[in-house]
Amino acid sequence: MNYLEEYKRWCESPEFDEETKKELLSIKDDEKEIEDRFYKELEFGTAGLRGVIGAGTNRMNKYTVGKATQGLANYILEQGSEDKGVVISYDSRRMSKEFSMQTALILNANGIKTYLFENLRPVPELSFAVRKLKCTAGIMITASHNPPKYNGYKVYWDNGSQIVAPRDKDIISKVRAVESYSEIKKISREEAEEKGLFNIIGTKMDDKYISVIESKILNPEIVKKEGKELKVVYTPLHGTGNTIVERLLHEIGLENVYVVPEQKEPDGEFPTVSYPNPEDPNAFKLALELANKVDADVVLATDPDADRLGVFAKDKDTGKYMSYTGNMSALLIAEYRISQMKEKNILPSNGVIIESIVSSELTKAIAKYYGLECIEVLTGFKNIGAAMEKAKEEGKPYVFGYEESYGCLIGDYARDKDGISAVMALCEAACFYKSKGKTLWDAMEDIYKKYGYYKEDQVSIVREGAEGAKEIEEMMTNMRNTTVEKIGDYKVLTFKDVERDYVKDMVTGKESKTGLPKSNVLYYALENDSWCCVRPSGTEPKIKLYMGIKGTSDEDANKKLKDLKEAMVALVKSKD
Numbered sequence: 001m002n003y004l005e006e007y008k009r010w011c012e013s014p015e016f017d018e019e020t021k022k023e024l025l026s027i028k029d030d031e032k033e034i035e036d037r038f039y040k041e042l043e044f045g046t047a048g049l050r051g052v053i054g055a056g057t058n059r060m061n062k063y064t065v066g067k068a069t070q071g072l073a074n075y076i077l078e079q080g081s082e083d084k085g086v087v088i089s090y091d092s093r094r095m096s097k098e099f100s101m102q103t104a105l106i107l108n109a110n111g112i113k114t115y116l117f118e119n120l121r122p123v124p125e126l127s128f129a130v131r132k133l134k135c136t137a138g139i140m141i142t143a144s145h146n147p148p149k150y151n152g153y154k155v156y157w158d159n160g161s162q163i164v165a166p167r168d169k170d171i172i173s174k175v176r177a178v179e180s181y182s183e184i185k186k187i188s189r190e191e192a193e194e195k196g197l198f199n200i201i202g203t204k205m206d207d208k209y210i211s212v213i214e215s216k217i218l219n220p221e222i223v224k225k226e227g228k229e230l231k232v233v234y235t236p237l238h239g240t241g242n243t244i245v246e247r248l249l250h251e252i253g254l255e256n257v258y259v260v261p262e263q264k265e266p267d268g269e270f271p272t273v274s275y276p277n278p279e280d281p282n283a284f285k286l287a288l289e290l291a292n293k294v295d296a297d298v299v300l301a302t303d304p305d306a307d308r309l310g311v312f313a314k315d316k317d318t319g320k321y322m323s324y325t326g327n328m329s330a331l332l333i334a335e336y337r338i339s340q341m342k343e344k345n346i347l348p349s350n351g352v353i354i355e356s357i358v359s360s361e362l363t364k365a366i367a368k369y370y371g372l373e374c375i376e377v378l379t380g381f382k383n384i385g386a387a388m389e390k391a392k393e394e395g396k397p398y399v400f401g402y403e404e405s406y407g408c409l410i411g412d413y414a415r416d417k418d419g420i421s422a423v424m425a426l427c428e429a430a431c432f433y434k435s436k437g438k439t440l441w442d443a444m445e446d447i448y449k450k451y452g453y454y455k456e457d458q459v460s461i462v463r464e465g466a467e468g469a470k471e472i473e474e475m476m477t478n479m480r481n482t483t484v485e486k487i488g489d490y491k492v493l494t495f496k497d498v499e500r501d502y503v504k505d506m507v508t509g510k511e512s513k514t515g516l517p518k519s520n521v522l523y524y525a526l527e528n529d530s531w532c533c534v535r536p537s538g539t540e541p542k543i544k545l546y547m548g549i550k551g552t553s554d555e556d557a558n559k560k561l562k563d564l565k566e567a568m569v570a571l572v573k574s575k576d
Helices: 003-012 018-025 031-038 062-079 096-109 123-132 167-177 189-194 203-214 220-226 245-252 281-294 326-343 362-370 381-393 419-435 440-451 465-480 554-573
Strands: 049-052 086-090 114-117 137-141 150-157 198-201 231-235 256-259 298-302 309-314 321-324 352-356 373-377 398-403 407-409 453-462 490-497 502-505 522-526 530-536 542-551
Touching (some): 003 018, 003 031, 031 465, 062 096, 062 137, 062 167, 096 114, 096 137, 096 150, 096 198, 114 123, 123 137, 203 245, 220 245, 220 419, 231 281, 245 419, 281 309, 281 321, 298 419, 309 326, 321 326, 326 362, 326 407, 352 362, 362 373, 373 381, 381 398, 419 440, 440 453, 465 522, 465 542, 465 554, 530 554, 542 554
Parallel strands (some): 086 114, 231 256, 231 298, 352 398
Antiparallel strands (some): 049 150, 398 407, 490 522
């Protein structure tokens, strides 16, 4: 694609509206900006669409969203499943509501029934609704935790999970086959409603979703008792979370729930945070200020589409609020729920815990202790969803699943990570430990004492634009083609190249296969239960580095992790 020719076509063709042309004419003297907007088409990848909002082929706009939807519609029609319908939800981001309506009507124009939420709803409720309504697919308009300038488009299939191979490739090929925006079919809302194709869903689905989550509580009486005293600060970070969370926590018996007032209402500009991501401690600034004011026990935040949960808990010894990583909060929930299931004799003997390959090695220790199978999958919760389906087919009950990126799922009612149920599970755990005279921080320390001080971290190297994409590709290629025998103080025991389905035992020289689907991931198993992993992000312009260690104490673990992180960053940057 010649980006200047494509830019000119968008400025002149009657195919594009005047507002779009006006936006593009405003950048006519900025060739770098023109190149970034038009050097490629916004790729419909395995995670759907995600990009900066604006005019151009490499942007999120009604034309790129329309093309993606028409391609998806063509695939659904080919499957003959148009009557089953598609559920659509959206978050608080700029253009989310407009994109969701546009998506529904394009599907309707193709004869496909839709169920559009009356207003914004979280990702996990969409996943639940797809299963509940027995629809063929679901679509979530969201860019998750990305900065305000982004939006995105996630596609789910009939089991409530994001699309996986080979279906993702088939849908992608249908999207690419839509050569012209003129192929996008249109219908009015009025006509779609008359034909029974356009349907609105609302609070009845909320009731069903909340009811299912509440059924997962293991100690309801303890929650009701301790919930009278437990103090919780919660922020939805201007996103979808508070459509459900505040109601849910009050219903299970928590009487002291403080929602951060400045962040309570949905707002796609995210005015109080630079980055609406609960992985970022800076996102907790207002929540922690409120926590100190009300003397909260627990501080919780969900991202805009409410699939991720960030956690701070008070350390009673120091009075400080301590941050949890995604691994820590998920495994705290896992240890609490699994130990209680075992105590109540409801823990299945052949149950499974599912984690991503970049999550904590502590998972394996917990699984071993309780006699559960630990299944590792590639990053992306869709792979956990696929593993859930496979485990179900094999008669292995699902117990828990999570990934290090602050997402977990406590039950099989959905197939995506659920920040809403994670909020409830954390609060239940807090009530339980409070009844034992302990804080959540005490509980985390108990886990480390029981299994070992497993610590993990990650760092991202950002490279934006066309040049950045090339640099990321080169770094991965150079790492792939370099024999790494040592990272920091640790010998490399095993090297895995998932893209090439290749494993090499660095001690014996033996070669084998990974057994995983192909993915651009490099994994280094190191001595002393340590590890590193490198992969490009599938949704953001960055290369991501993960690492984990096992220490003998908190101080020892933190030092080892710091040293390994520095060594890994230096290694990857040397390949830049």
